[in-house]
Amino acid sequence: MTMRLLFTPLLFIIMLPALAQTKLAGRVTDRQGQGIPLANVILAGTYDGATTDNEGAFSFETFETGTHKLVVKYVGYKDFEQEVVLAGRPVVLHAALEETINELDAVEITAGSFMASDESRRTVLKAIDIATTAGATADIAGALNTLPGTQKVGESGRLFVRGGDGNETKTFIDGMLVLDAYGPAAPNTPSRGRFLPFMFKGTSFSTGGYSAEYGQALSSALVLDSRDKAEMTRTDIGLLSVGGDVTHTQAWERGSVAGKLQYTNIRPYFGLINQEIDWRTPPASWEGVGAFRHEVGKTGMVKVYGNMSRTDFSLYEHDIDNPASRVAYALQNDYRYINAFYKDVLSERWTVRGGAAYTYQQNDSHAGTTATLETEKGVHAKTVFEGSLTDKVELKTGAEVLQRRYSQDIHTEGMPTAIRAFDETCIAVFTEADVYASNRFVTRAGARGEYNTLTGKTSVDPRLSMAYKTGNVGQVSLAYGIFRQTANNTWVRLNANLEAEKAEHYILNYQHVTGGRTFRVETYYKRYRDLVKYTGTTEPTQLNNTGRGSAQGVELFWRDNETVRGVDYWVSYSFLDTRRNYLNYPESAMPAFASRHNASLVVKYFIEPLKSQVGTTYSYTSGRPYNNPNKTSFNSERTPYYSDLSLNWSYLPKPYLIVYFSCTNVLGRDNIFGYTYSDTPTGDGFYNSRPVRQAAPRFLFVGIFLTLSKDKSVNQLPTL
């Protein structure tokens, strides 16, 4: 008892510090007052603090005394800080956190835009998707042709977007314009892109309403971001049924250099498979590619890419009325492209990127007794600054110069040489701001000013887009813009005073993404003005800019790589209603490259026990218009529908070896793209015709790709 009495005061003394405990309690919410669970409440510099409960409430006690800083942290919100005085009295506080605009949560403008990227995680496609799409034969345009917004034009191979022709799509590599992104092709045979899909870490394919940074394109901008430095030294060898290539990559700590030499010769292949074309010498080409990458300073990067190639072929064109009569046509194409790009971080908020690109292209063709030499040289230089003005305003601004020199010399035996040439300089400035009201709502407003020496005119074109998140997975976006493009070389070389052609885009998009499933629906209206118009059939005269047109449509896209294990598929459908009165059209009509319905189904299946990926693509295009001079109404006839079922198979027997097989048009459908008519009628006033067919019903491709490196687990999958 005595002991107990003695101990009580002692206990009391020991307990004393406990009385100096301060209780801190309160609530953590967002600006709308919604409680934030699992936020971290920290008494800075101590171990003390708490995690908020489901309602955002917290409560803890501390032995600390004096003035301290209380910090509240939660992902996606700015840190909240407040001084608190700890003196035994309970402290109650309310922390209303302000959300940060961050890449993962912020709404994204998706109207008119398809992104394929390995870095960004919300993209609809990955770079590998482009390479492994059956029927695309590893061609960028071929793969993008399975997306909504494109119209398949089988005899061209180019990207035709929303009622625009193939020239209305421009390709940019690291922001720099490529004057002709497609290799040469024989008449009515599809051309292939000059750039392989796996050179790029990101592909942004816009079917309208794109950024003010991109000009001189009426319908579409294909923006390709090249890969950064290669990680390891390696040699790749490809043996193809139509040629071969060898690539060597040397990598060091801060950079890499790669060189590739490729030879393609379709001659032996054409000997095996019956062709629609009467080849004299089928296409053969040499191509050399070089890429250099180097990191500069802490954050800078220099990229240089160069590509040179020579292609030649010759064939016989047969007269429609008298097929026995034939004319030889031969083409040699020389192409050089070099692109130097630099990017660096200027400060915490600003980055700069810029570069210069040079394209040289020459077509030396001979048809009968006429020799034509067509040369185009272009230089493009650009600088862009990007940065944040505040947490919620991002700005992009820049300037560019595009200079082109075009000439066409036509020499016919016994005639003076005809020269048609023009020079164009186009100077542009652009600026664009993204203003975030919150992570849910963004407005992008911009403008592009251009001065063109051909017309001597200055123009300012507005661009506007908005996006709003309707929930966690859905968002609506819309885009508007005016776009202009110098008329096609074919017309400007005849009349250098032609105005630029213009298009106005209105786009509304809804996108819904959950896990591995993506649903998109988009509708648009597009108006063309100042299109080139002329009179005459063989010799265009009175060229002017009175042509007009419009396009409208609805497009659907669905992708699912979640429902069935190992299976990834997408479906796209485009409806297009377009009419134009341009060129020498007697009235407003649907152009021959347009089709009302386009649908694609792409399926990829990974069979693990077989170490194989198999893929199939089905494409359907409804009949396209053609003009039958035997009929009174213009462009009123329709071709049969187009359809194609393609298969591919990639087999990886060893980590460093890939065997690849692909076949287009497995069912062998005889697709007809249109009809060409004789220039002159026969005696009874009837114009004879000949269908434009596929060069061959199928294209078979077999390749073996071998990679030699120190690490034997590396293969060429990325380059397929």
Place this chain on the structure above:
Amino acid sequence: MKHLHLYLIALLAWNITQPAVAQGDRYTAAMQPHIRTVYTADTVPPLQNAVNALERIATAEKTRWEPYYYTSFGYVMMMNYENDKLQKDRYLDLASKALAHASALVPQESEVVALEGFILMMRVSIDPASRGQQYAGQATQTLARAVALNPENPRALALLAQMQYGMAQFFGSSTAEACANARSATEKFATFQPANPLAPQWGRSMAEKLQGTCKE
């Protein structure tokens, strides 16, 4: 590479030996319950609670790498209990961010480098088809570096073995090297003595399971 997501399940069969070291200083005492939670909790809220507590310790103890290490580990565990791919990546982003603090403090610590490699493995597991090429090589290199930094670290060796095994299976090549590493990792686990009560102790069952698969 498709097997990667299975690794985590193997990993989660913890057998942590509770070291018989007396709870010494205040720092160690504060850390231990939260370390236990990141090893054993199987839902996000307790994991986040532990990670928050570890973060508070980290802000008070500016020179210790362990709070960041276990914060990072905790986020990897949260990623494992999340189904949404985007959210999985977010957790891995947070894991990388926390681990960057640890590597700034102890750049040559094999355990930290091994966890970095583990995070890369998990990146692959989210989307093996499109990420395999980019991250699988990086993950292997990082894990090899962790082994080089401390050849006696059984976790680094076990993770490397797991990665090599997955790659070998994917390509149908020999698993000999992977299995040799798995065996070696198991042996090292058997004799492994944590340097202190806060030293990482996970991964033993993963190594044993892999070795078991190798024997079949």
